[in-house]
Ligand SMILES: Nc1nc2c(ncn2[C@@H]2O[C@H](COP(=O)(O)OP(=O)(O)OP(=O)(O)O)[C@@H](O)[C@H]2O)c(=O)[nH]1
């Protein structure tokens with residue numbers, strides 16, 4: 001049995017190319033040119049869906065109908081008194097290439113056996129020209145699926161008129177928004193192909209199976225990337241030797257502290273961007289940007305109370321998670337994360353009380369003095385260390401901010417061509433919905449990371465919590 005193929009057809013600018021780009025996750029403008037210029041697609045372009053070297057299905061992007069009413073008349077004239085059918089369309093294709101180049105190009109693959117995916121924008125009123133397109137497609141005799149791809153507001157009665165008319169001519173009518181469809185909608189569209197043409201059942205079912213498998217794999221890799229990101233962020237410290245002049249000159253020390261704090265946050269931002277880039281790559285986004293969006297950083301400005309209120313866990317949840325984590329981890333939690341984080345030989349607060357004032361609200365990183373072991377006798381070897389922010393909510397805010405971006409990536413359709421940044425969909429905490437036992441699992445592991453000794457034995461469990469979270473409906 002030959003590979004099933006489906007031609008995506010419709011009026012110029014209906015969103016045919018965008019539909020395919022979203023369906024097949026192609027955001028490459030060289031491969032699929034989505035553009036507001038009508039008549040952008042001028043040739044039939046084949047898009048094979050290949051898994052492990054095997055082409056399971058083939059889609060064809062086509063030029064849009066330009067003169068449907070005239071083309072319909074030409075076909076009717078070939079039919080004479082007969083009911084128009086595939087033979088008359090075939091004759092039209094053979095003889096009318098010069099006058100109707102676009103119509104001929106788009107009809108050719110259908111006459112060669114491709115199923116029809118007819119894309120319409122129902123925000124346009126249903127006019128005669130569309131009816132002509134539908135008639136021509138009906139005359140090809142091929143299985144037909146109509147897709148409503150609204151590009152603007154659609155008055156309810158107008159949508160009803162479209163659905164009724166399409167329902168009379170097409171085997172199935174479905175909605176598919178090329179600018180917002182997510183995995184589930186893409187999957188549903190492919191499943192619909194089963195309903196219009198049973199002959200391709202085996203190939204389409206295999207495609208769905210492979211897609212699901214691959215989607216799960218991606219999610220697992222995303223969970224891994226997020227675990228790595230959390231670990232790296234929680235272990236991050238900025239060290240700087242403290243010399244005698246620092247201690248003697250308060251302004252010099254202040255400057256040094258400011259620089260270190262700045263460096264800490266820039267490093268943290270770089271770790272975050274790395275993770276977002278990994279997620280973008282996993283989900284095949286090239287146009288979407290991980291960085292440089294100022295609004296994103298507003299979202300993770302740890303110096304604002306708003307961040308701590310909005311994201312992470314609320315106070316009650318935090319206490320509960322801390323209590324669940326129990327034991328030594330609980331002690332770290334109570335004392336403020338990071339206090340024991342440098343292990344033996346660490347002295348806290350040796351520089352004096354001014355530090356607390358420097359870090360607004362106590363939520364910014366703690367600055368510590370680390371005594372460098374045996375060198376202490378010689379008076380040197382003291383280190384300033386900027387570690388993770390003291391707020392127990394810090395790991396949760398990090399996780400929340402990454403989950404929200406993950407959600408933003410999943411919601412971004414590949415058919416969109418506006419260059420954009422990954423944005424959280426809504427500023428709603430996702431970690432707050434976690435069941436308390438899972439929060440406890442994460443809190444224990446967070447505490448171990450903050451102490452500088454990630455608990456490797458807990459990693460599989462942490463990974464599982466994240467994998468479950470990424471597959472939950474809230475994400
Ligand atoms: N808002 C919105 N715009 C869309 C949608 N689908 C497509 N567009 C826009 O409509 C314009 C045309 O999209 P294309 O996918 O290039 O349309 P086409 O049918 O392939 O056009 P031709 O190749 O010129 O026949 C582009 O500016 C798209 O961004 C959609 O679902 N929503």
Ligand SMILES: [Mg+2]
Pocket residue numbers: 016017018033034040041062
């Ligand atoms: Mg196109």
